[in-house]
Amino acid sequence: MEPVHIVQGTAVPLDRSDVDTDQIIPSDWLKRVERTGFDKGLFSEWRDDPNFVMNQEQYAGANILVAGPNFGTGSSREHAVWAIQQYGFAAVISPIFGPIFRNNCTKNGLVAVQVDHAVAEQIMAAVQHDPATELVIDVARKSLEVPSLDIDVVFELSDSVQHRFLNGLDDIGLTLQQGNAIDSFESTRPAFKPTTA
Amino acid sequence: MSNKPRTLSQKVWDDHVVTRQEGQPDLLYVDLHLVHEVTSPQAFDGLRQNGRSVRRPDLTIATEDHNVPTEDIDKPIADEVSAKQVDTLRNNTAEFGITNYPMGHVNQGIVHVIGPEQGLTQPGMTIVCGDSHTSTHGAFGALAFGIGTSEVEHVLATQTLLQPTQETMSITVDGELPKGSTAKDVVLAILAACDTGGGIGAIAEFRGPVIEALSMEGRMTVCNMSIEFGAKAGLIAPDDTTFEYLAGRPNAPTGADWDAAVAHWRTLKTDEGAVFDRQVVINGADITPHVTWGTNPGQVIKLADTVPSPDDFTDETAREAAARALDYMGLTAGTAMKDVAVDTVFIGSCTNSRIEDLRAAAAVAEGRTVANGMRTLVVPGSGLVKKQAEAEGLDKIFIEAGFDWREPGCSMCLAMNPDRLTEGERSASTSNRNFEGRQGRGGRTHLVSPAVAAATAIAGTFATPEDL
Numbered sequence A: 001m002e003p004v005h006i007v008q009g010t011a012v013p014l015d016r017s018d019v020d021t022d023q024i025i026p027s028d029w030l031k032r033v034e035r036t037g038f039d040k041g042l043f044s045e046w047r048d049d050p051n052f053v054m055n056q057e058q059y060a061g062a063n064i065l066v067a068g069p070n071f072g073t074g075s076s077r078e079h080a081v082w083a084i085q086q087y088g089f090a091a092v093i094s095p096i097f098g099p100i101f102r103n104n105c106t107k108n109g110l111v112a113v114q115v116d117h118a119v120a121e122q123i124m125a126a127v128q129h130d131p132a133t134e135l136v137i138d139v140a141r142k143s144l145e146v147p148s149l150d151i152d153v154v155f156e157l158s159d160s161v162q163h164r165f166l167n168g169l170d171d172i173g174l175t176l177q178q179g180n181a182i183d184s185f186e187s188t189r190p191a192f193k194p195t196t197a
Numbered sequence B: 001m002s003n004k005p006r007t008l009s010q011k012v013w014d015d016h017v018v019t020r021q022e023g024q025p026d027l028l029y030v031d032l033h034l035v036h037e038v039t040s041p042q043a044f045d046g047l048r049q050n051g052r053s054v055r056r057p058d059l060t061i062a063t064e065d066h067n068v069p070t071e072d073i074d075k076p077i078a079d080e081v082s083a084k085q086v087d088t089l090r091n092n093t094a095e096f097g098i099t100n101y102p103m104g105h106v107n108q109g110i111v112h113v114i115g116p117e118q119g120l121t122q123p124g125m126t127i128v129c130g131d132s133h134t135s136t137h138g139a140f141g142a143l144a145f146g147i148g149t150s151e152v153e154h155v156l157a158t159q160t161l162l163q164p165t166q167e168t169m170s171i172t173v174d175g176e177l178p179k180g181s182t183a184k185d186v187v188l189a190i191l192a193a194c195d196t197g198g199g200i201g202a203i204a205e206f207r208g209p210v211i212e213a214l215s216m217e218g219r220m221t222v223c224n225m226s227i228e229f230g231a232k233a234g235l236i237a238p239d240d241t242t243f244e245y246l247a248g249r250p251n252a253p254t255g256a257d258w259d260a261a262v263a264h265w266r267t268l269k270t271d272e273g274a275v276f277d278r279q280v281v282i283n284g285a286d287i288t289p290h291v292t293w294g295t296n297p298g299q300v301i302k303l304a305d306t307v308p309s310p311d312d313f314t315d316e317t318a319r320e321a322a323a324r325a326l327d328y329m330g331l332t333a334g335t336a337m338k339d340v341a342v343d344t345v346f347i348g349s350c351t352n353s354r355i356e357d358l359r360a361a362a363a364v365a366e367g368r369t370v371a372n373g374m375r376t377l378v379v380p381g382s383g384l385v386k387k388q389a390e391a392e393g394l395d396k397i398f399i400e401a402g403f404d405w406r407e408p409g410c411s412m413c414l415a416m417n418p419d420r421l422t423e424g425e426r427s428a429s430t431s432n433r434n435f436e437g438r439q440g441r442g443g444r445t446h447l448v449s450p451a452v453a454a455a456t457a458i459a460g461t462f463a464t465p466e467d468l
């Protein structure tokens, strides 16, 4: 994972609730065995509509996605996170995220910014009104700033995830350093537990 | 651990903590890792890139389910991309020494059907899979949840997972179910009460007389849909029903191990005095057959009701979501659900493809004929379910009634194989998700129980067996 410090830029307003991961990346795209090439699959069923917000010229080049509540519910597919990132988004803002999606974000360095409903709605309206609205997400401060709206709020990010984001650390490497603890836990595993061998 | 009363999920969690550090997520040991072709290829690639091995292939099991066709399975998979994904799983499991049940093997099936069936799913275990419906295994009093591909790689490499602690939630279903209602109706009623977000950040324990009276199959149906209201996992305290189901299964303990296991399993229940962070109570007597009308599983009503209007919702977000859903679903507010005509009936998926589900559907189908023009698919959850159903003659009942009897797999639950809805086609489906396009682009999915699905196939419009 690449380190992430600051995400600064403009946003695309995806003004609907309950956008599940089946919408973010439809199942046909899950057949691929690669980790790249998912950008074209992002919202692919909606992108055929020329009026879909991501097709609107004024939002070209935006690197933040502002979504409605319950974003990323449903299937555990990490492809949803890959698609959003590979399309060019570095952060997603929503009042509430599907938990597996939110956790998958933390493994890939996609910043999931969960803010109050009222703040999210204010940002959504501002971005719809003025696509040039500038947003700044600072991982070190755990903050989201929208200078033109005088918004400067803190969002929740656990210290351990923050540490990994700032340093671009790989979870697996860190856990493997705990090999002794895992060995000793394993040695206490009851004999009646099954194996697949 | 202190002597503070604990809930069932806290006990199972505490039993698996490898390391706990202030301000860090717990490192939890994983007892069983289930793998399938869709969410694993990038994880195996990651291992190879970093020169890592699979720590415990003997606690890992794989099967092919999402992409497999349900017809002509003796031929190679026609869709090249699907075929490549299945081949990749075969190569990866061979390379890393993991047992895989391939298409056509009698033990092959939907990943959440085969774990319990093989006796690999047992009380008090931690079970993970790169699939959100892993919560199914909670029916045995296991802590089971879905993970993403990065976490699949983490478990393969370390047999552990980093997990922040969760809140606890109790969902009590009191009283007794009315005749004709099933476990699927129970969980749909729970969704009506909790909506799609009520469980976020929590592990749910289902309790109360209605839950206790359910068979293991029924309990799996309920736990399966825990993720649909956002819960991390859902589980049920193990009891004699659980032990009877497990006894004699291939991987269940035997002899002295069995006695030790049962003695431990009997301690796996919420202590008197333990307090849940959230509580929901539902009256079982109110749970008549349910059906979804919208595009998320929380948009659900009683089958006897009429399609709601956006104006029925006070919350603006819910109102907009309802209007969008009605438009997508091609439904008009005020229409009786029982007047809505259905094109396709799908009986299958990890929610409702076990032997009891097929028996319930066959009991309705027996001696009747499916409605004119109705497309029907009955897809058993595994090779063993199929075999059992055929031994009981259920396949014949279905075929005589005009249902299509298929090979096991996920099938039309998510349309990664050739079984899919076409634009505008309406289904009554025993699966767990009615998202836009879930069963094929433009398809309109209504979630129901196996009994309602079978009755609907015969009536042509949404119906319960009593309506026939």
Ligand code: SF4
Pocket: B065, B066, B110, B111, B112, B131, B133, B349, B350, B351, B409, B410, B413, B414, B431, B432
């Ligand atoms: S049956 Fe459906 S929900 Fe279950 S594992 Fe397969 S695709 Fe997922």
